[in-house]
Amino acid sequence: MTDQSAYNFAYLDEQTKRMIRRAILKGVAIPGYQVPFASREMPMPYGWGTGGVQVTAACLVPEDRLKVIDQGADDTTNAVSIRRFFQRTAGVAVTEVTAEATVIQTRHRIPETPLTEGQILVYQVPIPEPLRFLEPRETETRKMHELEDYGLMHVKLYEDISRHGQIATAYDYPVKVEGRYVMDPSPIPKFDNPKLGGNAAIQLFGAGREQRIYALPPYSEAISLDFDDYPFAASKADHACDLCAAPDSYLDEVITDDQGSRMFVCSDTDFCASRRKAGHVGPMGTPMVGG
Amino acid sequence: MDTSIWAKMKTQPLLSVRDLSKFYGGRIGCAEVNFDLFPGEVLGIVGESGSGKSTLLSCLAGHLAPDRGEVIFATSEGPRDTVLMAEAARRRLARTDWAYVHQNPRDGLRMGVSAGGNVGERLMAVGARHYGQIREAAVDWLGRVEIAADRVDDRPSAFSGGMQQRLQIARNLVTGPRLVFMDEPTGGLDVSVQARLLDLLRGLVREMGLSAIIVTHDLAVVRLLADRLMVMKGGYVVEQGLTDQVLDDPQHEYTQLLVSSVLQV
Amino acid sequence: MAVSPGECLGLVGASGSGKSTLMRMIWGNYLAASGSIMVGDVDVAKAAPREIIALRRGTLGYVSQFLRVVPRVPTVDVVAEPLLTLGVPVAEARGRAMALLAQLNIPERLWSLSPTTFSGGEQQRVNIARGFVHPYPALLLDEPTASLDAVNREVVLSLIEGAKARGAAIIGIFHDEQARARMCDRLVDVTQFTPKAVQ
Numbered sequence: 042m043t044d045q046s047a048y049n050f051a052y053l054d055e056q057t058k059r060m061i062r063r064a065i066l067k068g069v070a071i072p073g074y075q076v077p078f079a080s081r082e083m084p085m086p087y088g089w090g091t092g093g094v095q096v097t098a099a100c101l102v103p104e105d106r107l108k109v110i111d112q113g114a115d116d117t118t119n120a121v122s123i124r125r126f127f128q129r130t131a132g133v134a135v136t137e138v139t140a141e142a143t144v145i146q147t148r149h150r151i152p153e154t155p156l157t158e159g160q161i162l163v164y165q166v167p168i169p170e171p172l173r174f175l176e177p178r179e180t181e182t183r184k185m186h187e188l189e190d191y192g193l194m195h196v197k198l199y200e201d202i203s204r205h206g207q208i209a210t211a212y213d214y215p216v217k218v219e220g221r222y223v224m225d226p227s228p229i230p231k232f233d234n235p236k237l238g239g240n241a242a243i244q245l246f247g248a249g250r251e252q253r254i255y256a257l258p259p260y261s262e263a264i265s266l267d268f269d270d271y272p273f274a275a276s277k278a279d280h281a282c283d284l285c286a287a288p289d290s291y292l293d294e295v296i297t298d299d300q301g302s303r304m305f306v307c308s309d310t311d312f313c314a315s316r317r318k319a320g321h322v323g324p325m326g327t328p329m330v331g332g
Numbered sequence: 333m334d335t336s337i338w339a340k341m342k343t344q345p346l347l348s349v350r351d352l353s354k355f356y357g358g359r360i361g362c363a364e365v366n367f368d369l370f371p372g373e374v375l376g377i378v379g380e381s382g383s384g385k386s387t388l389l390s391c392l393a394g395h396l397a398p399d400r401g402e403v404i405f406a407t408s409e410g411p412r413d414t415v416l417m418a419e420a421a422r423r424r425l426a427r428t429d430w431a432y433v434h435q436n437p438r439d440g441l442r443m444g445v446s447a448g449g450n451v452g453e454r455l456m457a458v459g460a461r462h463y464g465q466i467r468e469a470a471v472d473w474l475g476r477v478e479i480a481a482d483r484v485d486d487r488p489s490a491f492s493g494g495m496q497q498r499l500q501i502a503r504n505l506v507t508g509p510r511l512v513f514m515d516e517p518t519g520g521l522d523v524s525v526q527a528r529l530l531d532l533l534r535g536l537v538r539e540m541g542l543s544a545i546i547v548t549h550d551l552a553v554v555r556l557l558a559d560r561l562m563v564m565k566g567g568y569v570v571e572q573g574l575t576d577q578v579l580d581d582p583q584h585e586y587t588q589l590l591v592s593s594v595l596q597v
Numbered sequence: 598m599a600v601s602p603g604e605c606l607g608l609v610g611a612s613g614s615g616k617s618t619l620m621r622m623i624w625g626n627y628l629a630a631s632g633s634i635m636v637g638d639v640d641v642a643k644a645a646p647r648e649i650i651a652l653r654r655g656t657l658g659y660v661s662q663f664l665r666v667v668p669r670v671p672t673v674d675v676v677a678e679p680l681l682t683l684g685v686p687v688a689e690a691r692g693r694a695m696a697l698l699a700q701l702n703i704p705e706r707l708w709s710l711s712p713t714t715f716s717g718g719e720q721q722r723v724n725i726a727r728g729f730v731h732p733y734p735a736l737l738l739d740e741p742t743a744s745l746d747a748v749n750r751e752v753v754l755s756l757i758e759g760a761k762a763r764g765a766a767i768i769g770i771f772h773d774e775q776a777r778a779r780m781c782d783r784l785v786d787v788t789q790f791t792p793k794a795v796q
Contacts, residue, residue, distance in 0.1 A: 175442075175444075175445075184419075184423075187420070188419070188420045188423055188424075190423065190427075190457065191457075192427075192453050192454065192456040192457025192458070193453065193457075195456040195460075195461070196442075196445055196449045196452070196453050196456060199448070199449050199452055199456065199463060199466065199467075200445060200446060200449050202463055203446055203448060203449070203467070203484075203485050204446075204485070268461055268462060268463040268466075269461045269462045269463075270462050270463050270464050271463050370647050372647075373646075373647055373650075524669070527667065527668040527669045528669060530667065531667050531669065531670055534667070538681065538682060556667055559646055559647065559650050560646040560647075573628075573646060574625055574626075574646040574649055574650075575646075576625075576626050577625060577626055577627065577628060580621070580626050580627065581621075581626065581627040581628050583628065
């Protein structure tokens, strides 16, 4: 069911989509560079993924198959409502299976299943500026990007080590793209950072409130910042998934009762489900029947 | 190195200023300033408020664009007019060969970053990527400006005014600049702290072979720190020469007035 | 006038006749309106500030009548400074400074204090120590024995004799006739250079 008689395809008018596509092209041409764009009022408040929604809306064609995840899960409120939004305004097919999607909109995670050429990953970004919390002036941070003046970025990491003995940033970990721009990869856990570089898919980043779009074209180089003697480590909980026994996926910690018992489950629901369908069972899982 | 080239290097000015002028509409900020600064020289610029000395310093350091004139600096690639330089090149210069010490240390420090981070920032900005080495260099420099090593992780907001100023100096000198601009470096500090700071500056200037341009209204500061002196009034340089000669044998009547106005303690 | 290496020239004349002024002109502290002042091959009257500074660093020494120091610097560092500016290592510079201070009978307990609180005689001896810590080829001495007792006057005079012996060219102003007679090889009366008022 669609309300296509009431809305243009994917909600935004064609002129707006053209404007956003131009911004996307610029972003793809200059990997990691934040392109300003005229972010529109969307029927959801700021902070709920308006940037990602605008980028997705500009990219969608009727033949697309859309997947929407929020912290890795297809079934949380956000993911459900954004997916329904596009079903209503674009009438596109939807899926939960990563490998079958052509466009994936995500909040704060990269899917575990490796992406392929032809797929588009759209990230929701709260604060696109990696230097923002050290240098509040927009005029200054623009100059720093323009002149590749990134000493301050390493100052932040230095401060972490001096205060905590290690680089304490666990998510939103900055990367240097193609040896030029320092980019904020959105609040994905640092465990996901290695997937940014060399990824076969097109990665697009949209920040609605801040009005910026940036991009990583396929197979871009994205290196997490670190020190020679404190190298970057993509860390996760030292545990396997309790449902599907995956040893190397990012885990959510779930408190199961008032006594504080906990279980660790894959944050990526599709990844976990497909493993269980394939017969993998974790310590607290039950074998999955059917599909 | 070939001794003749070495000798030539020593006789080439580090900074050549020609006909530098800055106007604010019809008002003169500074006008027709000419001088050469050689490696290892310390130049003092004195004058009262409104004399144009701060405007001149801002034009020299690239903070203000002059309306006329040249500021030619001996970069590693040869003499370059910094007025015509692209901003990227000027900022790189400001990070490496130049340093600027503000009157208020808060303007020259990151108050939310530890002392070690403040000193290490310039190193990281030019590519230092080894935490241990950066920290070692920071601690070494804190020692040279007489700040205890155990304060390396403290924020400047926890430092006294004199310590903040010394931290600013360490932050500026860590990359071994050749030219230091100072705007009233001891302004706002009490007298005993001033004396210690001046002595520290003298020592560092001598040890590092720095050239410096110091703007101040305090004649005692220039007598201690500066080899040469320029006296400014109404935007113009009215007298310049050897510091002790200008102070003890002033030729221009304004200089005579200035010198005689100093309170004797 | 001219002074040769190993020679000590005394400036004489009534008080106010310009002895100190002439000395300051040679030092570069006062501007010469005309003429030339050759120290080695540098004309002080026309030299650029950096040339005069370089001259003062290693070639020309000056002991004025007043001790002018950076506040709060210990005496030993005040005296060692001329050597430090020449790049002599700190330990050696301090060592030589201490030796001179001892020779001039400044008690060791005063070496770490600033000389600004010393008596006139002590300040004068610190001043002299600073002027003699480096073997300058040319020396200007303005009343070097003023405010000194007999013992210390003798020390200073022997320092000057030592400088002469190593070939320094010295110009001195001595109020004390005995000292003048002992030190100076020639005398110049500066009143002969004072322009006469037109009648």
